[in-house]
Amino acid sequence: MSAVIEIEGLRKTFQSLRSGRRVAVDGFDLLVEAGQVHGFLGPNGSGKTTTLRALLGLVRADSGRMAVLGEPSPELLPRVAGQVGAIVESPQFFGNFSGYRTLRLLAHAGGVPVSRVDEVLDLVGLHDRGDERVKGYSLGMKQRLAVASALLKDPRLLILDEPANGLDPAGIREMRDLMRSLAANGVTVLVSSHILGEIQLICDHVTIISQGRRVATGRVDEVLAGHDRHEFLVRVAEPERAVELLHAAELTAVVDGGALVVSGVSDPTVVSRVLGEQGLWVGELTPLRPDLESVFLELTGAYEHPSVPRQVGDSSLPQGGAVIDLDRGVDA
Amino acid sequence: MNLVRAELERLSARRFVQLMVVLLVVAFAVTAATTLVGSHKPSVSELNSARGQAAEARRDLEANHQLCLARQNGDVVGDSDDFFPSDCSAIDPIRQDRLPIPADFLPGVFTFADQAEPLLYFLIAFLVLFGFLVGASYIGADLTSGGVVNLLLWRPRRTTVLAAKLGTLLGAVLVLSLLASVAYLATFWVIGQTAGLPGRLDGEFWSSLGAVHGRGLVLVLLASALGFAIATLGRHTSAALGALAAYAVVWELGARLVLEIVDAPNSDLFMLSSHIGAWLNGGARFYDEQICRGSTGLSCEGFYTMTWGVSLLVLLAITGGLTAAAFAVFRRRDLI
Numbered sequence: 001m002s003a004v005i006e007i008e009g010l011r012k013t014f015q016s017l018r019s020g021r022r023v024a025v026d027g028f029d030l031l032v033e034a035g036q037v038h039g040f041l042g043p044n045g046s047g048k049t050t051t052l053r054a055l056l057g058l059v060r061a062d063s064g065r066m067a068v069l070g071e072p073s074p075e076l077l078p079r080v081a082g083q084v085g086a087i088v089e090s091p092q093f094f095g096n097f098s099g100y101r102t103l104r105l106l107a108h109a110g111g112v113p114v115s116r117v118d119e120v121l122d123l124v125g126l127h128d129r130g131d132e133r134v135k136g137y138s139l140g141m142k143q144r145l146a147v148a149s150a151l152l153k154d155p156r157l158l159i160l161d162e163p164a165n166g167l168d169p170a171g172i173r174e175m176r177d178l179m180r181s182l183a184a185n186g187v188t189v190l191v192s193s194h195i196l197g198e199i200q201l202i203c204d205h206v207t208i209i210s211q212g213r214r215v216a217t218g219r220v221d222e223v224l225a226g227h228d229r230h231e232f233l234v235r236v237a238e239p240e241r242a243v244e245l246l247h248a249a250e251l252t253a254v255v256d257g258g259a260l261v262v263s264g265v266s267d268p269t270v271v272s273r274v275l276g277e278q279g280l281w282v283g284e285l286t287p288l289r290p291d292l293e294s295v296f297l298e299l300t301g302a303y304e305h306p307s308v309p310r311q312v313g314d315s316s317l318p319q320g321g322a323v324i325d326l327d328r329g330v331d332a
Numbered sequence: 333m334n335l336v337r338a339e340l341e342r343l344s345a346r347r348f349v350q351l352m353v354v355l356l357v358v359a360f361a362v363t364a365a366t367t368l369v370g371s372h373k374p375s376v377s378e379l380n381s382a383r384g385q386a387a388e389a390r391r392d393l394e395a396n397h398q399l400c401l402a403r404q405n406g407d408v409v410g411d412s413d414d415f416f417p418s419d420c421s422a423i424d425p426i427r428q429d430r431l432p433i434p435a436d437f438l439p440g441v442f443t444f445a446d447q448a449e450p451l452l453y454f455l456i457a458f459l460v461l462f463g464f465l466v467g468a469s470y471i472g473a474d475l476t477s478g479g480v481v482n483l484l485l486w487r488p489r490r491t492t493v494l495a496a497k498l499g500t501l502l503g504a505v506l507v508l509s510l511l512a513s514v515a516y517l518a519t520f521w522v523i524g525q526t527a528g529l530p531g532r533l534d535g536e537f538w539s540s541l542g543a544v545h546g547r548g549l550v551l552v553l554l555a556s557a558l559g560f561a562i563a564t565l566g567r568h569t570s571a572a573l574g575a576l577a578a579y580a581v582v583w584e585l586g587a588r589l590v591l592e593i594v595d596a597p598n599s600d601l602f603m604l605s606s607h608i609g610a611w612l613n614g615g616a617r618f619y620d621e622q623i624c625r626g627s628t629g630l631s632c633e634g635f636y637t638m639t640w641g642v643s644l645l646v647l648l649a650i651t652g653g654l655t656a657a658a659f660a661v662f663r664r665r666d667l668i
Contacts, residue, residue, distance in 0.1 A: 014666070050668075057488045058481060059666040077488045086485050092478035096345055109338040110486040149482070 003067070004157050004188045005032035005055065010064035012050055012212075024050040026212035028064070032190050032205070037183045039203035039220070040192040041292075043300050047212040048192045052088050052161050069157060082110065085150035086159040090143065090166075095135030099126055099145050102134055103152055112152055120148040125174060139166030147175070151182075158182060160191045164198060176202050200292040210300040220292065227290045227298065232268055234260040234275075235284035242280050249274040261288065335487060339500040342479075348469045352462050356512060359458060363451070364519050371442035371528040378441075382434035389432035393425045435531060444524025445531020448517060448541055455516050456548035456612070463505045463556030464572070470501055471560050472569030481667050490663050498560055498655070505556045509549055517541075547612050547640070554651045561651070564658035579604070597622050598636055604650070607643035614640050 007030040015021050025047040032038045042048045053059040055066050057074030066073040069080040077084075093102050103117040121130045124144040129137075137145065143166050150158060160179075164172045172195065179189055179202050193199050199206060200220060207217040216223050236242045239255045246253040246262060251271070253262040262271055272282045343349060374382070400420035421427060435443040474480045474497075483493055524530045531537075562572040584605055591599035600606040600618040610616035617635045624632035 053666075053668065056485060058484060059668060060664060074488065081486065081488050088481065088485070091482050093482070094342065094345065094477075094479065096347065105338045105341055106482070106486055108334050108341070109483060111334050153486075 002034050004034050004069055006067040008065045011062045012054055013062055024212055029214050030207055034188050036205045037189045037203045039199035039206040041296055042209035046209045049089055049161055056086055082153055083156040085153050085155035087146040087150045088161045091146045093134045098131050098133055100130040106149055116152055120151045124148040140171050158187055158189045162193055164193055164195050196293040196296055208299050215299045224290050227295045229263050230265045231261055231263045231288040232265050233286040233288055234262050236280045242275055245274055245278055335496040336500050339496050343504055349466050360516055367442050368523055368527055373527055374438050374441050382437035385437040386432045386434045397423050442523055442528030443531040444521050445533055445537055451520055452544055455513055459509045459552040460555040463552045464559035467501055467556040467559030468563035468572030469569045472563035475567050494662050501556055502553055509552050554647055557655050558651050561654040561658040564662055607646045610638040610643035611640050
């Protein structure tokens with residue numbers, strides 16, 4: 001598959017008189033291939049939006065190489081800009097214009113047929129509200145309009161920064177369906193979001209960024225599998241005795257509430273056999289599979305001290321700074 | 333072309349632009365209405381009386397000049413209370429900018445030929461303010477609201493996008509200024525024809541008015557570009573307004589005062605307002621007592637001249653320099 005987005009060693013620092021020098025992105029790599037729906041995750045202030053802005057030529061990178069649809073960005077981005085639809089954070093539109101007029105204006109500026117405006121308004125569910133002024137739109141409607149503006153060009157690559165911002169549950173579901181439908185039609189989608197469940201549902205690939213560095217990338221199922229500790233929830237009549245029996249069988253087990261959590265289990269029948277041989281019958285044996293949220297929180301260190309309010313930028317890198325790249329293996 | 337079309341639509345839809353146009357129309361309407369109400373078509377007897385008074389005033393001037401010459405030659409011993417200049421050519425009627433005309437003796441009668449130029453200066457002043465404010469707010473609001481970022485996602489060519497904005501602004505301001513000034517002068521011309529006097533509308537009048545008009549339009553365009561450039565550099569509309577206020581207070585008032593205290597020669601050369609005046613009037617003369625310091629003769633008048641050419645160069649250099657700086661900064665700036 002051909003690369004649609006390539007970022008290698010991207011570094012960006014911001015300097016201000018008040019807060020001094022701040023590294024926003026620190027040698028970040030990203031590879032998005034054609035046809036992927038690629039999730040881009042990271043805590044607040046981890047460098048997601050800066051990365052997207054640098055990729056789209058809105059901020060100047062200090063160093064690194066970027067390419068969009070095979071063209072170096074931002075130098076030759078204008079060559080492919082007509083095939084890239086993007087929204088970065090929540091775009092602001094002219095409040096006095098209607099949704100229709102906003103899109104018609106962009107269509108004029110981008111040389112897109114005006115007939116496309118009705119199509120995209122329909123796609124994002126604003127067909128009946130297109131004649132209303134943007135300043136009367138709710139946050140979710142503005143977000144839909146933003147997505148419509150990104151779709152106006154009928155893009156080959158769609159870059160969406162927090163597209164679900166302000167959307168109600170039905171809107172989130174519609175957005176998910178829209179992205180699936182676009183992907184089915186061959187559009188490559190890079191989507192950043194905080195709604196991890198959505199990313200897990202929509203995306204086939206994911207890249208996680210923390211403190212400006214990539215901490216994981218690969219297929220979603222492989223990233224999850226890479227964090228599978230082979231844990232099982234076990235319910236038995238005598239949990240304390242069961243722990244002793246499992247320890248004797250060289251398995252790690254702890255009592256958690258009224259149940260046991262047994263880890264490092266490659267074959268779950270071992271658990272039921274060890275306990276059953278001693279007359280302890282297993283009432284429940286449930287595999288504890290990691291979800292994207294737990295992997296995200298683990299990789300970014302965002303859940304290290306649940307009792308302490310976490311500050312923006314308090315995320316961390318995995319121990320030793322290793323990057324889990326399931327396409328390439330583990331980079332030290 | 334598509335970009336310019338889109339920009340034109342955005343510019344014309346801006347509330348601030350619409351408000352300023354409404355203000356222009358209101359100021360125009362109030363001026364025209366008060367002129368119309370305060371003027372009347374003079375009767376034949378009023379005209380005859382005014383002609384007589386004008387002729388008499390011209391005769392008085394001539395007589396005064398002759399008396400001055402006679403006293404200078406010692407032919408006549410005059411009343412010591414009479415004041416005559418040491419150089420009689422100063423009151424020579426031939427050397428006066430204008431001689432009394434009948435219109436000077438027609439109170440309550442609007443004379444287009446006499447009033448057109450002051451009226452045009454008022455319009456130019458309004459349009460200069462309009463251009464500066466609209467230029468600043470057009471880019472300033474777009475930079476703060478994220479409108480520029482939106483556009484750059486569509487057309488990732490910063491210089492092209494900014495140039496399209498500036499070009500659209502200058503084109504729109506020029507067209508509006510042309511339309512406004514033509515409508516403005518035409519309205520007062522009609523008032524002169526119907527409820528006043530047209531005055532002497534010869535070739536000299538029209539060429540003089542045309543020159544002021546042309547120079548005024550250049551000034552309006554320069555002010556628009558200046559507002560646009562400063563707001564681009566400062567990222568906000570308020571940057572342009574702040575820079576304008578700071579310049580007026582710190583330089584035009586403060587520095588002028590300091591230059592006068594230290595007796596700096598030709599201090600008006602350093603003031604933008606002097607150059608604006610010189611450009612608009614086709615040149616300007618400024619008094620500086622230091623010019624005549626050490627001079628014993630009576631020939632030293634103490635004036636120095638600022639030509640419109642030099643003033644235009646100064647205005648172009650400042651506007652061009654700031655505009656070039658705005659483009660250079662915008663090309664490299666992080667848009668966050």
